[in-house]
Amino acid sequence: MNENARISRIQKGKRTEIRRENERVILEAAEKVFAEAGFGGATMQLIADMAGLPKANLHYYFATKEDLYRRVVQNIFEIWLHAADSFDNAAGPAEGIGAYIEAKMEISRRHPFGSKVWASEVMHGAPVIQDYLETTLREWTDGRMAVIQRWIDAGLMAPVNPRQLLYMIWATTQHYADFGHQIETLNAGKPLTDRQWRDATETVKSVILRGIGVLV
């Protein structure tokens, strides 16, 4: 390899590194701004300010506001899908559903902005991720419903409609992210403590598990 090619590769690697880091910073800022202002309320200027970059740089890395938004939503969707790994290899509903609720509560705590962006996207008719709903999410849901149905058939839990049980889990766990501001306001304006998060998780788990005939 001659000197020019070597330098070229190093520079290319450095550029790739810069690109990856800047994209990360921009996506993190965008997630927060989209969550707090909605797609329509968010501005490229706000995102740029939060990322500490000139507005023009955002357009250098993401051609349009919609491209940037799409990437944010896709990132969240990935996190969601991996939340059910614990679900699949569980021996029964107490372990599987319990672990799934714990995982979803942890996501609500660690990624509240992502949860809000997802909620907002769905509430507005899923203009960007409708195809994901119809393919990936539908398949994912059908698979987990089948697992729950097997548990019911095996007499391990009460015959609760599996689909609506999933909806109840999604609703109760995501509520702590999507309505976090309301919860904080009703908590004397203070964020939930570690202990309060544990209590909330335990309450959701125990009510749902008892509600489906698991635990006493």
Place this chain on the structure above:
Amino acid sequence: MNENARISRIQKGKRTEIRRENERVILEAAEKVFAEAGFGGATMQLIADMAGLPKANLHYYFATKEDLYRRVVQNIFEIWLHAADSFDNAAGPAEGIGAYIEAKMEISRRHPFGSKVWASEVMHGAPVIQDYLETTLREWTDGRMAVIQRWIDAGLMAPVNPRQLLYMIWATTQHYADFGHQIETLNAGKPLTDRQWRDATETVKSVILRGIGVLV
């Protein structure tokens, strides 16, 4: 009364009638547009088109976009507050909480746009109704928590944290409005039928009531 005064009063009454009807039409259109596009995504032009009026007329009845939005949110809040009338005079948790869940599910079905506007408002930090959260909603919540605590003390239900029980009811019932698009997509793209709404209501009721130690 002279002729001029009589005509004046009639004209004034007609004007009042026109105003009330136009405000109703505008508020209904605004609720839908704000729900589907968010505050930032909604435009006065979109609302005007949906109301079948020139854009300038909206500004004649509502000075600013924010004034119009504020009225929409307030209307929803009123509906929410009255959902718990059944709660208060109930003999016990089976009747009180059961009726509350039914009422909340009915609101999710009849006022899905309002529920979405409320959810969006809270998700964005409640810029318009923060004072309501801190006063009216806080008092309302404290009152119902006291009722639930009395039921627990009387041994009528399991000792579940009353606050988090309320959150679970809000989350599960509102989910059917706020995530209605996702639910419809997972329902082969079709809206829930009467029967499916009944099933959903019964599932939510039975899981929660069994989860708090009511029913067998």
Place this chain on the structure above:
DNA sequence: GTCTATATTTCGATAGAC
């Protein structure tokens, strides 16, 4: 790859005739 300046569009709001 960065950043200032700016082109272009769109929106909220208003003026003023009817």
Place this chain on the structure above:
DNA sequence: GTCTATCGAAATATAGAC
């Protein structure tokens, strides 16, 4: 009370020097 025309502000996106 209605509606057309339009103003001024703000947003997305781009041009072009560095």
